[in-house]
Amino acid sequence: MATASMSVKVPVSVDADKCIASKGCTVCVDVCPLDVLVIDMNNGVALMQYDECWYCTPCEVDCPTHALTVDIPYLVK
Template identity: 70%
Template sequence: MTTPIRPQALTPSQVPVTVDADKCIAHKGCTVCVDVCPLDVLAIDLSKGTAYMKFDECWYCMPCEKDCPTGAVHVEIPYLLR
């Protein structure tokens, strides 16, 4: 059996890292998750005032989820990596 290739995300809900817009305080100036990500795949959507996953790539290293002051970030770790 071949290893399945993760499909390219087409919508934000399909990426491994999601942000709860109700909890995110990026509109108050928080950029913690963007700053701690070593891959630089997270970004702030200035029109919505929330963080989001800009590029569908992730090392599952977790500081974005752990360091978010409001617990808004959720990293969905693939089953095979758990």
């Protein structure tokens, strides 16, 4: 399975303490137009599976607990 390991830097980070995916939230997964976000079933936290982000940020904006941060690279700001 292709997952983002700790050694790979991806632009979306999720605060595991704030993410409520274990309570059924899939907002960020649902709003992402590229389907690059998944819920990690191992820990019940959202995760960026592929680094093909458009930096469109609805995932960050719509997250009900502000758990998700999109780290927009300087070049595309």
